[in-house]
């Protein structure tokens with residue numbers, strides 16, 4: 001079975017930037033967009049051009065700068081939004097307009113105060129209008145996660161008829177269970193005429209910690225584009241994390257799905273986005289967190305020192321991390337102490353190690369972590385006691 005490609009649609013600069021306190025200026029957006037292009041993402045959602053003059057400028061400059069990726073601008077199903085987005089994307093080599101409307105019962109009733117029929121019509125009209133400016137039009141059904149599947153299929157059918165090239169099925173509130181989200185994608189595949197000619201896209205939020213799992217369920221049911229952000233940043237609990245999706249596909253070849261991402265740039269890109277946005281990455285964050293390749297318990301350290309694969313499913317070098325870290329704590333064993341001591345020049349015999357290890361445990365109990373300087377101190381104590 002040949003491997004199929006999954007498109008990576010990065011929305012760090014749009015959904016990611018909606019995080020309070022993470023707003024970027026144009027220069028910062030350009031820096032990140034350049035890196036995303038180098039990383040190999042297929043689509044860069046550069047912003048929401050109608051939202052502010054600065055965002056218009058950012059999208060427009062990103063459109064000029066980006067060499068490989070499609071550059072996309074978000075709009076509501078509103079003519080003015082679509083016109084402004086088209087203007088901002090004028091110089092893009094591959095422009096895409098991302099337009100759409102809320103489809104769940106609460107969006108229709110409270111947000112739009114409209115009837116379902118009006119929503120269907122507005123969806124079709126927005127796509128058709130966007131098509132007068134660009135060939136590549138993505139339609140989103142906001143809150144698709146909580147939208148009745150039958151109605152969702154009708155709206156999507158209208159968008160496909162109007163010329164949508166991509167159908168985005170957002171779980172806007174991060175509510176769906178993976179099985180439920182997967183079934184939604186399957187249902188649409190079976191009930192939207194012409195869907196075989198468009199790409200189905202997953203846009204999952206992480207309110208219940210299921211954004212990545214839901215995106216995987218979407219892919220295994222036929223979706224071939226994932227909307228995601230670096231470090232999983234985004235509204236509230238965030239979006240699907242790009243680095244997680246990419247590495248899940250890389251580490252599970254039996255899925256027969258892969259992306260174009262240069263994984264060795266993942267760690268560095270994570271750090272860049274974190275710094276530019278002033279948003280720190282939690283240490284236990286999968287793939288890019290400071291502890292993602294750190295081992296601190298004796299049993300794990302012993303295993304990793306003997307063979308990395310005992311406790312690591314990813315080679316850190318594959319995501320741009322130089323090497324796994326052995327962290328010395330009071331839970332570490334002799335193997336880890338010997339390993340770290342050797343790295344800074346102490347080659348201990350088994351007998352020496354037994355004695356030094358006792359000294360080490362006193363140190364370790366008094367600290368959270370034993371650092372290289374502490375090992376030097378421990379060795380000095382050992383040497384003075386034993387007059388080496």
Ligand code: KIV
Nearest residue numbers: 015140142143170172
């Ligand atoms: O979460 C969402 O529904 C969105 C859409 C605007 C695509 O971000």
Ligand code: ZN
Nearest residue numbers: 015170172203
């Ligand atoms: Zn979103």
